Amino acid sequence: MKQFQYLRPATQQAVLDVINKPGTKIIAGGTNLVDLMKRGVATPDKLVDINHLPLKNITITKTGLHIGALALNSVVSENDLVAKKQPLLAMALKAGASPQLRNMATVGGNMMQRTRCGYFYDTTMPCNKRVPGSGCGAYEGVNRMHAIFGGSEQCIAVHPSDMCVSLAALDAEVIIAGKKGERRLPFTEFHRLPGDHPEMDNQLTAGELIIGVEIPDNNFSKNSYYLKVRDRQSYAFALVSVAAALDIENGIIQHARLAMGGVAHKPWRLFDAERSLIGKPASEDNFKQAAQLAMQGAKGYGYNSFKLKLGPATIAEALKHAAGLV
Amino acid sequence: MEKVINLNMPSSSDGMSRIDGRLKVTGAAKYSAEYTVEGLTYGVLVGSTITNGTITSMDTKAAEHAPGVLAVVTHLNAPKVPGFQPDPSKPAPKKGPLKIFDDNKIVYNGQPIALVIADTYERALYGASLVKAQYNKEPHQTSLQESIGKGYPPHGDGLYKRGTEDAWKLAPFKVEQEYIVSTNTHNPMELHAIIARWDADDKLTVWDKTQGVKATQNDVARLFKIPVHNVQVNSKFVGGAFGSALRTWPHEVAAIVGAKVVKRPVKLVLSRADMFTSVGYRPYTWQKIAIGATADGKLTGITHEAYGQTSAYENFTEGTVRVSLNTYACPNVNTKYNLVSLNVGTPTWMRGPGEATGAFALESALDELSYDLKLDPIELRLRNYAEVDPESGKPYSSKFLNEAYQMGADHIGWKERKQEPGAVKKDGWFVGYGMGGGMFGAYRDGATVKATMMTDGRLILQTAVSDIGPGTGTAMVLIAAEKMGIPADKITFENGESDLPDAPMQGGSGTTSSVGSAVHDACAELKQKFQKLIGNGDTDNPDYVQVLKQHNLPLLEVTTKSNGGDERKNYSMNSWSVHFVRVLVNAATGVVKIDKVASVADSGHIVSPKTARSQVVGGAIGGIGMALMEESIIDHRYGRYINNNFADYHVPVNADIPQIDALFVNKPDPYINPMGAKGMAEIALIGMAAAVANAVYNASGKRVRELPITPDKVMA
Incomplete structure (x- = not known):
């Protein structure tokens, strides 16, 4: 591991004063960053520890639920307000990583974690995300875990988070602090697609700090489900995961939210499929139709082509669970 | 009142606890890297x-x-x-x-x-x-599939024949299929x-x-x-270590x-x-197996071919096709074993070595045959039950596999199994049952043990053998306690140092048999020495402390080598297992969940119920890993492993493992050694992967012939 300087500025303002310098990285739980540093993938000169900042609160606001960026994944997943108002988030969190990791990982850190693509982690392999212009090892390689939506020839890596899939589905907003003040970004716009710049995972610019997320109030708490299909029952990344949330009145879907994990460089929101469900009865047939619609534009790369079939099956299954049909 | 242990199915609290358990869970046990x-x-x-x-x-x-x-x-x-x-x-x-x-x-x-x-x-x-x-x-080559044409026999022509070659072809019922076992890495903690x-x-x-x-x-x-x-x-x-x-x-x-x-x-x-x-792995192996049978389920011929990978610099061979020679009574068997030399490190024995790989093919193919015959898979095996070693014609030193079948079937609820695949569905999950058997030679090597009785009543046993975790020390103490008639807590077992008396490697499920015999014999000799001192050969358990004091001796010791005699020449000695599994297969996503496991070992007398149970449970978990998730993946373009870490190389976690019940026939082998005990490390795993694959088929109708059975393969 490359030697680095460790900084612990006392206040949020002091943090903002130092993080815009090149070679500087923020560390919170460190569950991903430390691995990246050990493998020589991340080689920061300075680490800025923010764990002491007062960004851990989970509070009710006028319009929704605010979760501080430093709230631990384990704490959020067990929080009463979250369980009551946004159970989908709790389910997604509990499907992620392992209890030990969730005890360290923060909400902001979860958003900032990088892909687990094996080619990204092995510094002897080509990877445009790690070394722009070096090629994509996965494109014609062992891409079983890789994207079927929104990939480019440059990169077909997926974002590994479960939590983010639920936050994308729930129309959350990201609250970002910078030198010029705060800004808010829809969660679905926070992460980006690889395009020609796979080295950029998200819209956070140098000198900015995630301070929290806010989830607007909704009527989904009765009919939410997070279904994660994986190679083992815990501590495995998603082959495909689906966050499904339905607002059902008298058997008719009023609102629907759907997002997928394990299929794209970002949490993949399924807007068309959602719209197709509105005004329809919550039935298996309608869920299957929506699932087929959701797969438009999906592309397999060989090892991961099974996701073209697993994807819609998982969407329909998640919707059935959300609607209480299972 | 003394608790009666049900040796047919000990629970986790039955029997003496691991003698080094406390040291291990408190961190006091020092491993090689921990010495100052x-x-x-x-x-x-x-x-x-x-x-x-x-x-x-x-x-x-x-x-x-x-x-x-x-x-x-x-x-x-x-x-x-x-x-x-x-x-x-x-x-x-x-x-x-x-x-x-x-x-x-x-x-x-x-x-x-x-x-x-x-x-x-x-x-x-x-x-x-x-x-x-x-x-x-x-240029390099790391893919066995791409180089199978370059396979070569490691010894002679790699061919073996008993009876008529390819006799299966003439049978009215036949199965011919290919099976792949992926590379597994031992990955001990x-x-x-x-x-x-x-x-x-x-x-x-x-x-x-x-x-x-x-x-x-x-x-x-x-x-x-x-x-x-x-x-x-x-x-x-x-x-x-598991062989690494x-x-x-x-x-x-x-x-x-x-x-x-x-x-x-x-x-x-x-x-x-x-x-x-750096430390070997279970080699990627391609197999083709063909089995023929009569309409009433009598096997007429087995042809079994295997290509295992090895390095460019060494031949590593294992008993992959051997399972087809001696597991069942079949008059005609021919096998072919080849290696494929690749740009990889040399493989090595991994728990159940080649037999586990071979048994995946044989036990899967038999299961396939049972569906063709519309015959219960246990019944198929019983109809081909080997009463004597089909290879040597020798009698078995002991074999109670038929009892093991019955015990396991009763325990898993085999009568609930439907012969028709995909017949039972509950809450979106298919339910299915499968079984698979294992067999491994029961060995006994020469070993030497020094036994020393001290004036404070402590007995010290010393031998060089390693204890990689199966509970060797615990079993040795129990053998000595019984032979000497003293409480186990008076006995210390010292091992794992090269200046101690000679013992074989801990491998091939042989330690309890080999070193246990030496402990037994050393204790017998030591007791005799005491009896000689007091001039009374009839005193079964002398008061050792009293005798030492009376004779003004600081201690009494013996160093005894135990080899066993000619019994191996007269008998075929083996341990057997049968694994029963109930699985749930998600109809939509192909996810497989193991719902219940009953593993039965016919491995002679059970010396240490608690650690034996742990060993069977551990073997079953290893087999579940092999069946469902373990795979070391190389990107053949580069020749490099791409999942060489614990996040990407999946071993089972607690959430994958249901209650696993270990059952023992627990009948002593009268010939192998004084304890009548046979090995169980390998058989605890051999056959498990097939049991899972067979259960997945019974549940869903999907036959997966390439391990591991990941959701994508089930839903494909």
């Missing part, structure tokens, strides 16, 4: 980044100048290992173990090319990141580690993870041409060489990634 040695330095290996070719130059300057770095050992500067040098009096062998740092040849990706030694581990690790090599790359210290130019002490301190001692003495008694090997505790520590590996040589270079002790702990390229 004065002047210790730390080594980190650098692996090649090409898969075949030569090193043309190395840049080690930056590493050498990095803080705390003491040396960078490469082929350019390493002192020659005497045992690596060709013997001019003999023809040079074509193949042999990897000679680390001996030349510039690269034959697999990750092959160690340098050892960086520094005053701290962190500095060595940083130094290692600075070592750069230039290579002349040559404890990383392989060694501390090497030269005490003089020809005198060496190592603290090393090994399954045989004596074997390591001999290997090291031979390699460095020093007297065997000048090499002290210590391996007091081993945190799992059954031989001396290049990293052990590297640490010893490194200690010579820096003239200080060197500690070398492999990284988890190193574990994939």
Whole structure:
């Protein structure tokens, strides 16, 4: 591991004063960053520890639920307000990583974690995300875990988070602090697609700090489900995961939210499929139709082509669970 | 009132607890990497980044100048290992173990090319990141599938025949299928580690993870041409090995060489990634098996072919096709065993070695046949039950496999199984049952034990054998307690040091039989010595302390070698297992959940119920890993492993494992050894993967013939 300087500025303002310098990285739980540093993938000169900042609160606001960026994944997943108002988030969190990791990982850190693509982690392999212009090892390689939506020839890596899939589905907003003040970004716009710049995972610019997320109030708490299909029952990344949330009145879907994990460089929101469900009865047939619609534009790369079939099956299954049909 | 233990199905609280359990769970047990040695330095290996070719130059300057770095050992500067040098009096062998740092040849990706030694581990690790090599790359091959045409027999023509060749073809019912077992890496919790210290130019002490301190001692003495008694090997505790520590590996040589270079002790702990390229693995194996049967389910012929991968520099062979020779009564069997030489490290025995691989094919194919015959899979096996060894014609020393079938079937609720696949669905999950059997030779090697009775009533047992976790020490104490008629807590078991009396490696499920016999015989001899002293051969259990005091003796000791007699010539000795599994298969996503397991062992008398149970549970979990998730994946374009870590190489976690019930026939083998006990480490795993695959088929109608059975394969 490359030697680095460790900084612990006392206040949020002091943090903002130092993080815009090149070679500087923020560390919170460190569950991903430390691995990246050990493998020589991340080689920061300075680490800025923010764990002491007062960004851990989970509070009710006028319009929704605010979760501080430093709230631990384990704490959020067990929080009463979250369980009551946004159970989908709790389910997604509990499907992620392992209890030990969730005890360290923060909400902001979860958003900032990088892909687990094996080619990204092995510094002897080509990877445009790690070394722009070096090629994509996965494109014609062992891409079983890789994207079927929104990939480019440059990169077909997926974002590994479960939590983010639920936050994308729930129309959350990201609250970002910078030198010029705060800004808010829809969660679905926070992460980006690889395009020609796979080295950029998200819209956070140098000198900015995630301070929290806010989830607007909704009527989904009765009919939410997070279904994660994986190679083992815990501590495995998603082959495909689906966050499904339905607002059902008298058997008719009023609102629907759907997002997928394990299929794209970002949490993949399924807007068309959602719209197709509105005004329809919550039935298996309608869920299957929506699932087929959701797969438009999906592309397999060989090892991961099974996701073209697993994807819609998982969407329909998640919707059935959300609607209480299972 | 004394608790009665149900040896047919001990619970986790039945029997004596592991004698070293408390040491292990409190962290007091010291593993090889944990010894404090004065002047210790730390080594980190650098692996090649090409898969075949030569090193043309190395840049080690930056590493050498990095803080705390003491040396960078490469082929350019390493002192020659005497045992690596060709013997001019003999023809040079074509193949042999990897000679680390001996030349510039690269034959697999990750092959160690340098050892960086520094005053701290962190500095060595940083130094290692600075070592750069230039290579002349040559084409490589790491895919068995692509090179199967280059297969070759390791011995003779690799062919075997009993009766008529390909007799299956003439049968009215037949199955012919191909099966693939993927590469599995042992991945014990404890990383392989060694501390090497030269005490003089020809005198060496190592603290090393090994399954045989004596074997390591001999290997090291031979390699460095020093007297065997000048090499002290210590391996007091081993945190799992499953076969990976059954031989001396290049990293052990590297640490010893490194200690010579820096003239200080060197500690070398492999990284988890190193574990994939340094200490063997279960080799990727392609098999084709064909079975013929009569309409009433009598086997008429088995043809079994296997191609296993090996390295470019060594042949590694295992008993993959042997299962077809001797598991069932079948008049005609022919087999073919070939190796495929690839640019990979050499494989090694992994729990249940070749038999586990072979049994996946044989037990899956039999299951397929049972559906064709519309016959219960247990009934099919009973109709082909071998009453004598089909290969040698010898009687079995003991075999109660038919009872094991019954016990397991009753326990899992086999009568709930429907012969029609996909017939039972509950809450979106298919429910299915499967079974698979295992067989492994029951061995007994010579072993020596020293038994010493002290005046405080303590009995000390000493032998060099390793205890890699099955509960060897616990079993030895129980054998001695029974023989001597003293409480177990008065007995100490000392092992894992090369200056202790000779014992075989811990492998091949042989330790309880081999070393247990020596404990038994040593205790018998010691007791006799006491009885002689008091002149009363009839006193069954003398008051040992009293006798020592009366005769003014500080202790009484014996060193006894136990070999066994001619019984092996007259009998075929084996352990058997049968695994029953109930699975749930998600109809939509293909996810497989193991719902219930009953593993039955017919392995003679159970010496230590609690640790035997643990061993069967552990074997079942290993088998579930092999069946559902374990796979070391190489990107063949580069020849490199791409999942060489615990996040991506999946071993089962608690959430994957239901209640596993271990059942024992628990009938002693009258011939094998004084305890009537036979091995169970291998059979606890052999047959398990097929049981899972067979249950998946019964549940869903999906036959998966390539392990692991991941959701994508089930839903395909």
